[in-house]
Amino acid sequence: xxxxxxxxxxxxxxxxxxxxxxxxxxxxxxxxxxxxxxxxxxxxxxxxxxxxxxxxxxxxxxxxxxxxxxxxxxxxxxxxxxxxxxxxxxxxxxxxxxxxxxxxxxxxxxxxxxxxxxxxxxxxxxxxxxxxxxxxxxxxxxxxxxxxxxxxxxxxxxxxxxxxxxxxxxxxxxxxxxxxxxxxxxxxxxxxxxxxxxxxxxxxxxxxxxxxxxxxxxxxxxxxxxxxxxxxxxxxxxxxxxxxxxxxxxxxxxxxxxxxxxxxxxxxxxxxxxxxxxxxxxxxxxxxxxxxxxxxxxxxxxxxxxxxxxxxxxxxxxxxxxxxxxxxxxxxxxxxxxxxxxxxxxxxxxxxxx
Amino acid sequence: xxxxxxxxxxxxxxxxxxxxxxxxxxxxxxxxxxxxxxxxxxxxxxxxxxxxxxxxxxxxxxxxxxxxxxxxxxxxxxxxxxxxxxxxxxxxxxxxxxxxxxxxxxxxxxxxxxxxxxxxxxxxxxxxxxxxxxxxxxxxxxxxxxxxxxxxxxxxxxxxxxxxxxxxxxxxxxxxxxxxxxxxxxxxxxxxxxxxxxxxxxxxxxxxxxxxxxxxxxxxxxxxxxxxxxxxxxxxxxxxxxxxxxxxxxxxxxxxxxxxxxxxxxxxxxxxxxxxxxxxxxxxxxxxxxxxxxxxxxxxxxxxxxxxxxxxxxxxxxxxxxxxxxxxxxxxxxxxxxxxxxxxxxxxxxxxxx
DNA sequence: CTGTTAGCGCCTTCAG
DNA sequence: CTGAAGGCGCTAACAG
Numbered sequence: 001x002x003x004x005x006x007x008x009x010x011x012x013x014x015x016x017x018x019x020x021x022x023x024x025x026x027x028x029x030x031x032x033x034x035x036x037x038x039x040x041x042x043x044x045x046x047x048x049x050x051x052x053x054x055x056x057x058x059x060x061x062x063x064x065x066x067x068x069x070x071x072x073x074x075x076x077x078x079x080x081x082x083x084x085x086x087x088x089x090x091x092x093x094x095x096x097x098x099x100x101x102x103x104x105x106x107x108x109x110x111x112x113x114x115x116x117x118x119x120x121x122x123x124x125x126x127x128x129x130x131x132x133x134x135x136x137x138x139x140x141x142x143x144x145x146x147x148x149x150x151x152x153x154x155x156x157x158x159x160x161x162x163x164x165x166x167x168x169x170x171x172x173x174x175x176x177x178x179x180x181x182x183x184x185x186x187x188x189x190x191x192x193x194x195x196x197x198x199x200x201x202x203x204x205x206x207x208x209x210x211x212x213x214x215x216x217x218x219x220x221x222x223x224x225x226x227x228x229x230x231x232x233x234x235x236x237x238x239x240x241x242x243x244x245x246x247x248x249x250x251x252x253x254x255x256x257x258x259x260x261x262x263x264x265x266x267x268x269x270x271x272x273x274x275x276x277x278x279x280x281x282x283x284x285x286x287x288x289x290x291x292x293x294x295x296x297x298x299x300x301x302x303x304x305x306x307x308x309x310x311x312x313x314x315x316x317x318x319x320x321x322x323x324x325x326x327x328x329x330x331x332x333x334x335x336x337x338x339x340x341x342x343x344x345x346x347x348x349x350x351x352x353x354x
Numbered sequence: 355x356x357x358x359x360x361x362x363x364x365x366x367x368x369x370x371x372x373x374x375x376x377x378x379x380x381x382x383x384x385x386x387x388x389x390x391x392x393x394x395x396x397x398x399x400x401x402x403x404x405x406x407x408x409x410x411x412x413x414x415x416x417x418x419x420x421x422x423x424x425x426x427x428x429x430x431x432x433x434x435x436x437x438x439x440x441x442x443x444x445x446x447x448x449x450x451x452x453x454x455x456x457x458x459x460x461x462x463x464x465x466x467x468x469x470x471x472x473x474x475x476x477x478x479x480x481x482x483x484x485x486x487x488x489x490x491x492x493x494x495x496x497x498x499x500x501x502x503x504x505x506x507x508x509x510x511x512x513x514x515x516x517x518x519x520x521x522x523x524x525x526x527x528x529x530x531x532x533x534x535x536x537x538x539x540x541x542x543x544x545x546x547x548x549x550x551x552x553x554x555x556x557x558x559x560x561x562x563x564x565x566x567x568x569x570x571x572x573x574x575x576x577x578x579x580x581x582x583x584x585x586x587x588x589x590x591x592x593x594x595x596x597x598x599x600x601x602x603x604x605x606x607x608x609x610x611x612x613x614x615x616x617x618x619x620x621x622x623x624x625x626x627x628x629x630x631x632x633x634x635x636x637x638x639x640x641x642x643x644x645x646x647x648x649x650x651x652x653x654x655x656x657x658x659x660x661x662x663x664x665x666x667x668x669x670x671x672x673x674x675x676x677x678x679x680x681x682x683x684x685x686x687x688x689x690x691x692x693x694x695x696x697x698x699x700x701x702x703x704x705x706x707x708x
Numbered sequence: 709c710t711g712t713t714a715g716c717g718c719c720t721t722c723a724g
Numbered sequence: 725c726t727g728a729a730g731g732c733g734c735t736a737a738c739a740g
Contacts, residue, residue, distance in 0.1 A: 015717060026727045031719060039725060061482055062425060063717035065416035066732050073459070083441035083644055090440075094462045105427070106458050108448045128415055235648045261648065268650035290437055294589045294615065294645055296622035369733055380711045385735060395709060417733035420716050 014055035023051035034059065073103045074317060075129035079138045080108075082233075082261065084289030085306060089135065089158075092310035100318050105129065129153060131317035133310075136160065137202050139169075154320045156313045161203020168316045168334045170309045174204045177302050177340040178211025178258070179218075181284060184342060185254050186219050189350040190282065194245035194252035196231040196238055196262050205233075208258045208286065227252060231262045238265025246273050246281075253351035254282035260289045263299050263347075278349040288343050297346035305338045312336050368409035377405035388413065427457045428671060429483035433492045434462075436587075436615065438643030439660060443489065443512075446664035454672050459483065483507060485671035487664075490514065491556050493523075508674045510667045515557020522670045522688045524663045528558045531656050531694040532565025532612070533572075535638060538696060539608050540573050543704040544636065548599040548606035550585040550592055550616050559587075562612045562640065581606060585616045592619025600627050600635075607705035608636035614643045617653050617701075632703040642697050651700035659692045666690050 020027040025044060032038045033048040040048075051057070065071045074097060078086060090104075097104045132155040138144055139157035145167070148155050156168040185193055195212050198205030209228065216223040229244055231237040238257050245252055246269060257263035263285030270277045277283055277297055285292055288303035316334050374381040379398060386392045387402040394402075405411070419425050428451060432440060444458075451458045486509040492498055493511035499521070502509050510522040539547055549566050552559030563582065570577040583598055585591040592611050599606055600623060611617035617639030624631045631637055631651055639646055642657035670688050 016719095017717080027718080028720095028728085029726060032726090035719090041725065044725085058482075060420070060717050062416050062419035063732095064719080066414070066420050066734090067717075067719040069732070071416060081441070083437045086444075087435070087437035087440050090444075090460060091462055094460045098461075104460050106444060106448050106460060107452075108445055235644075264648045264650075271650050291645065291648055294618045295649060296618075296625050370735095371733080381733090382712085382735075383710060386710085389735085393709060398709080414733050417716090418735080420718090420732090421734040421736080423716070 592616025
């Protein structure tokens with residue numbers, strides 16, 4: 001029972017050579033058939049396909065990557081996201097990848113920007129992704145961006161705030177969306193509206209605030225600065241922000257929390273004040289995370305097209321990969337802006353009359 | 355300006371050969387230094403490391419995978435999970451992977467078991483994972499399990515219900531945890547407790563119900579069957595389940611929803627009935643997802659050690675890989691059971707006295 | 709302790 | 725339209 005000296009392959013199934021032998025052709029022909037490049041006589045193709053099926057041949061990913069100098073993998077860089085956001089994004093991104101026979105590899109990192117130095121060097125460098133998707137707030141970390149650019153890997157930034165003409169980006173118009181929401185509240189008859197700002201590090205926060213203020217301007221409404229309080233996108237900060245708003249001498253009749261988590265916190269605050277939402281106080285959120293439907297009353301909120309953004313990101317990336325070969329005419333950076341949608345549920349109604 | 359005939363490498367940086375040349379050694383020595391195998395003289399090692407640094411050398415993932423016959427990637431198979439669950443699991447799993455220089459690749463699939471056939475064949479086969487982690491409820495899909503086993507890839511099932519002696523599993527003791535929670539409610543003085551069951555397809559549902567009933571038995575308490583209503587782990591089903599419970603002639607003084615989403619629904623139902631939680635009705639959940647803290651009042655719930663489970667899963671998998679070489683003594687399947695923890699918040703108090 | 713040889717499985721290039 | 729030759733970057737196995 002002498003073992004052959006030849007190393008025993010670990011590849012569970014057949015290799016391209018086995019298929020070639022079985023079909024009576026060269027392995028190149030098999031390769032061409034499988035990759036649908038070049039031209040192969042129909043009859044030959046069929047013979048190859050039959051052999052593939054007979055041997056249950058599956059190409060080896062690593063070998064293909066090595067030879068083609070492509071990993072067929074996209075990296076997803078993120079950091080400390082909200083659960084609803086990431087899970088929706090992932091689901092959609094994975095689906096989009098699969099359609100293109102790509103795979104999505106996760107890289108999350110420490111909560112501080114410093115941790116990124118290691119993360120970048122170790123993951124980005126060694127995993128040689130074909131492209132990278134960067135979720136907020138990482139999409140605004142210049143350290144990360146620079147490291148990626150230094151390696152020349154194509155990347156898409158999701159919802160970045162910092163401008164960049166050289167890289168792809170997928171965004172929503174936070175300002176416009178916030179303005180629309182505020183206008184809707186004004187249209188319901190609210191005149192004193194409280195606003196809970198988002199995390200100062202997160203670029204969208206400021207844009208949403210601008211939208212809030214713009215709507216007031218457009219409606220020629222006064223806007224007390226005491227009506228705009230700081231929040232941090234967390235439930236707790238929403239609760240505290242709403243409490244300080246409700247402690248005001250002249251209470252607002254409605255509160256616009258700049259994300260759903262904080263809106264949920266505002267709901268809790270209202271309960272503590274024994275105020276009935278929405279009859280005595282309207283509350284709206286932003287994002288339309290699953291939480292928006294899970295609380296009571298269900299939140300009127302601004303839907304971010306997260307799934308669409310994920311799909312777009314994958315699409316843009318893979319597109320820019322295929323045209324990368326011809327150095328000259330690489331795709332120009334795309335900056336897609338996707339539309340939001342106002343979701344009307346139960347938490348916004350006209351203000352009570354005295 | 356004649357271009358060399360040699361193909362221009364796409365590898366952005368240096369290769370192992372460049373490092374070898376720079377350090378004046380063979381590439382094998384470089385390999386040994388980098389992989390920390392075999393022994394290398396200290397001085398040589400230092401020379402190599404210096405060269406690595408000087409050239410900013412990063413090993414090529416694909417080449418290493420091909421040569422070592424390992425992909426250094428773990429697949430995560432999941433399906434339609436709750437947002438909180440998956441995001442917590444991911445965060446922890448990715449961290450654990452990175453420590454071992456592994457990467458996590460996502461594969462989610464259609465909501466039906468049928469969709470899996472394709473998913474399995476296309477992903478599992480071509481991506482050649484070193485190991486696979488399977489989240490519930492997929493961990494109980496026999497079709498999936500069989501397909502994976504057919505390929506002989508190591509895998510870990512998370513929270514499976516179906517027994518399997520041959521494969522690794524990481525579980526919690528759902529029954530015991532539910533019993534503990536129920537006992538806590540009884541200890542608070544509740545005698546009529548409503549129970550909202552989980553999704554019938556999900557194995558944990560039944561176990562949690564058994565625990566609920568066991569606690570009653572142990573306390574020698576009667577248990578009306580009308581107190582146990584069907585739910586589906588969704589917010590809506592919790593709302594509806596709680597409504598039917600509150601419509602009973604003899605209302606329960608507390609409701610045990612077998613996950614947090616349904617508990618949030620029960621909270622909403624209580625509001626509709628104008629009942630004050632927890633003073634007039636206690637409500638508890640299970641899982642301790644972020645939602646548990648986001649609702650008002652914050653839910654008393656049973657914490658699942660999701661992060662620990664993820665870490666364990668990665669650990670078990672990578673462990674079983676390294677010992678796989680010596681065919682004879684492969685690691686025996688591990689069945690780890692991780693402890694839950696009762697998290698006391700605001701939604702469980704003693705029943706009101708008449 | 710270190711180097712040489714020979715691939716891993718696939719694909720690019722070039723010749724026919 | 726098809727095949728032969730050789731390389732992608734790295735490492736197992738075997739010498740020395």
